[in-house]
Amino acid sequence: MNRPAPSVPVLATQNSAKTLVATGAPGLDDVVAAETRLSHVDGAAGILIVRGHHLHQMSDWRFEQVLELLWRDLAPEVTSAGEISARLGRARIRAFEIMQPLLPGIDGLTSVEALRLLLSALPDAETFAHHIMAVAAVPVFAAAIARRQKGMGPVLPDPQAGHAADFLQMLHGAPAAADQVRALDTYLVTVADHGLNASTFAARVIASTKAGLFSSVVGALCALKGPLHGGAPGPVLDMLDAIGEEAQIKAWLAEALDRGERLMGFGHRIYRVRDPRADVLKGAVGALRDGSGRIAFAEKVEAAALQQLKEKKPLRPLQTNVEFYTALVLEAVGFPRDSFTNVFAAGRMAGWTAHVLEQEATGRLIRPQSAYIGPMPV
Numbered sequence: 001m002n003r004p005a006p007s008v009p010v011l012a013t014q015n016s017a018k019t020l021v022a023t024g025a026p027g028l029d030d031v032v033a034a035e036t037r038l039s040h041v042d043g044a045a046g047i048l049i050v051r052g053h054h055l056h057q058m059s060d061w062r063f064e065q066v067l068e069l070l071w072r073d074l075a076p077e078v079t080s081a082g083e084i085s086a087r088l089g090r091a092r093i094r095a096f097e098i099m100q101p102l103l104p105g106i107d108g109l110t111s112v113e114a115l116r117l118l119l120s121a122l123p124d125a126e127t128f129a130h131h132i133m134a135v136a137a138v139p140v141f142a143a144a145i146a147r148r149q150k151g152m153g154p155v156l157p158d159p160q161a162g163h164a165a166d167f168l169q170m171l172h173g174a175p176a177a178a179d180q181v182r183a184l185d186t187y188l189v190t191v192a193d194h195g196l197n198a199s200t201f202a203a204r205v206i207a208s209t210k211a212g213l214f215s216s217v218v219g220a221l222c223a224l225k226g227p228l229h230g231g232a233p234g235p236v237l238d239m240l241d242a243i244g245e246e247a248q249i250k251a252w253l254a255e256a257l258d259r260g261e262r263l264m265g266f267g268h269r270i271y272r273v274r275d276p277r278a279d280v281l282k283g284a285v286g287a288l289r290d291g292s293g294r295i296a297f298a299e300k301v302e303a304a305a306l307q308q309l310k311e312k313k314p315l316r317p318l319q320t321n322v323e324f325y326t327a328l329v330l331e332a333v334g335f336p337r338d339s340f341t342n343v344f345a346a347g348r349m350a351g352w353t354a355h356v357l358e359q360e361a362t363g364r365l366i367r368p369q370s371a372y373i374g375p376m377p378v
Helices: 063-071 081-106 111-120 128-148 163-172 178-190 198-208 213-224 233-243 246-258 276-286 294-312 322-332 337-362
Strands: 039-042 047-050
Touching (some): 047 063, 047 276, 063 081, 063 178, 081 111, 081 128, 081 163, 111 128, 111 213, 111 337, 128 213, 128 337, 163 178, 178 276, 178 322, 178 337, 198 337, 233 294, 233 322, 233 337, 246 294, 276 322, 322 337
Antiparallel strands (some): 039 047
C-alpha cells in the first residue's frame, strides 16, 4: 500500500531560527530563503530599495557609487567610490591581458556563451581584489566579444576613465558622449541588485558551498542566460521593428494579443504595478533623444500597449517593465542587441558579488528540503 509522503519544510530562512513550511509553492513564490541588507523589492507597491535608498534617489549616481554602497561593511577594503574606480581601472587592464590569448576560443559562440567562457578562465579566490576583478572583467570581455563578432579587434581599456565611460570607449574605439555615459551609468545602477532573483539565488547557493567567487558568478550568469530571466530586452526591439511605423501600432498590437502572444517589455513576475526601474530608465532615455524618432515611436507603442492590455486583460496587472526601456537605452548608446544580456551582467555583477560576500559571512550551506510526491515503498 502506498503511504502519503511526510510533510517537510521546503525552505528555511538563513540567519534565523524560524522555519518556513511551504507547500504548493511552484517557483518558490513567497518563500523566504535568505535575509539580506542589500535590496528590497515590494512588487505590490512598485518599490525597489537598495541599502536604504529608493531607486529614484540613485538615478544620477555613478556605478562606482552603488558598488561602494553594496560592498560597504561586507569587505573591509572598501573605502570610497573614488578608490573603487581607481582599482577597477587597474583591474580592467589586467582583465584585458588575461583575455587576449583566449579570444580565438569564443568564435562560433553566442555573446553570452563567450562571456561565460572568458569568466570561467578566472581563478576562484576569496580576496576583495577578485571581487574588483569580477566587476572589471565583464565590460572588458563584453566589449571585446561585440567587436570580434563584427570582425574588429579589442580596444585597450583606459584605467583613468570611469567604468561606464570606459565600457563605451572599449565598445566603439573612441570616447563616448557625456549623455551616453550618463545613460549607461544609470542603467548599470538601475540593474545592480534586485532582491533574490534567479541568478542572485544561484550565486548565493554556490557561494554557500564555499566554491569560490568566480564559480558563484559564472553560475549566476548561466541563470541570467535563460530567456525567462535576462534574455528579453532584445525582443523588445524586434517588436518595434515588426510594428514598423506609427500607423500600424494599434492594429499590430491588437493582432498580437488576439493570437495570445506576449507583448515584450510588459508584465513582471514580481511587480503588480509599474516597475520602478522602467521610470528611471525612461528618464535616461529622454536625455538621448535624437532625430531618428526611435524613442518617440517607442513611447507611442508603450502608450498603445498599456491601453490595449488594460482593455483586453483587465484582471491582469500588466505594466511596463525594465526590459522595455533597457532595450532603448542600450540601443541608443550603441550596443548590438545580442550583447544586451552581457551588459545586464555588467550591472548585476555588483549585486552578485555583494550577495556572495553576504552569504559567505553566514558560513551556512543552503540546503533546502523537497516535498516528496512519488510512490512510497510497499
